[in-house]
Amino acid sequence: MKRIAFIATLAAGLLTVGLTGRLSAQEKEHHHKAPHGGLVVTVGKDYHFELVVKEKELNLYVLDAKEKALSVKDVSGDIVVLMGKEKKTMKLSPSGDFLKASGDFTKAEKFTAVATVKLRGKNETGRFVYTKAVHHDEMQEKHHDEKDEHHDMK
Secondary structure (H helix, E strand, O other): HHHHHHHHHHHHHHHHHHHHHEOOOOOOOOOOOOOOOEEEEEOOOOOEEEEEEEEOEEEEEEEEEOOEEOOOOOOOOEEEEEEEEEEEEEEEEEEEEEEEEEOOOOOOOEEEEEEEEEEEEEEEEEEEEEHHHHHHHHHHHHHHHHHHHHHHHO
16 A cells, blocks of 8 residues: 555656656756756756755755856755655755755665755756766766866966
């Protein structure tokens, strides 16, 4: 019975994402580096969301059309994370210039996350597909590039 409820919830979430025209990071790729090293998706016509995965938290940046971080002082939302057969719904709360959800992601190799945030009175939804190996390789490349830039400055 729990499995049927889970599948129904998952199907409803995916249908909602599909009907509102939101695309995953894989479906609508960005061909430049994310401002904070995370995954960026386009949300509506005015926003982007950037998801940064850490061992004990998820950080969601709300970005404008030019991918500049917007204030999240009075913003909140939810993020649903699907890891294998496990589903977690977490509250996104302001923490500096991003929204934060706490959880244990140290063993997460791959998961799908759907973030919903209310902006200007309208719920905006972004879907992310996180793969640890891919993200780790991108972070190594970013770290290598930063070392080269620092070396060039000397």
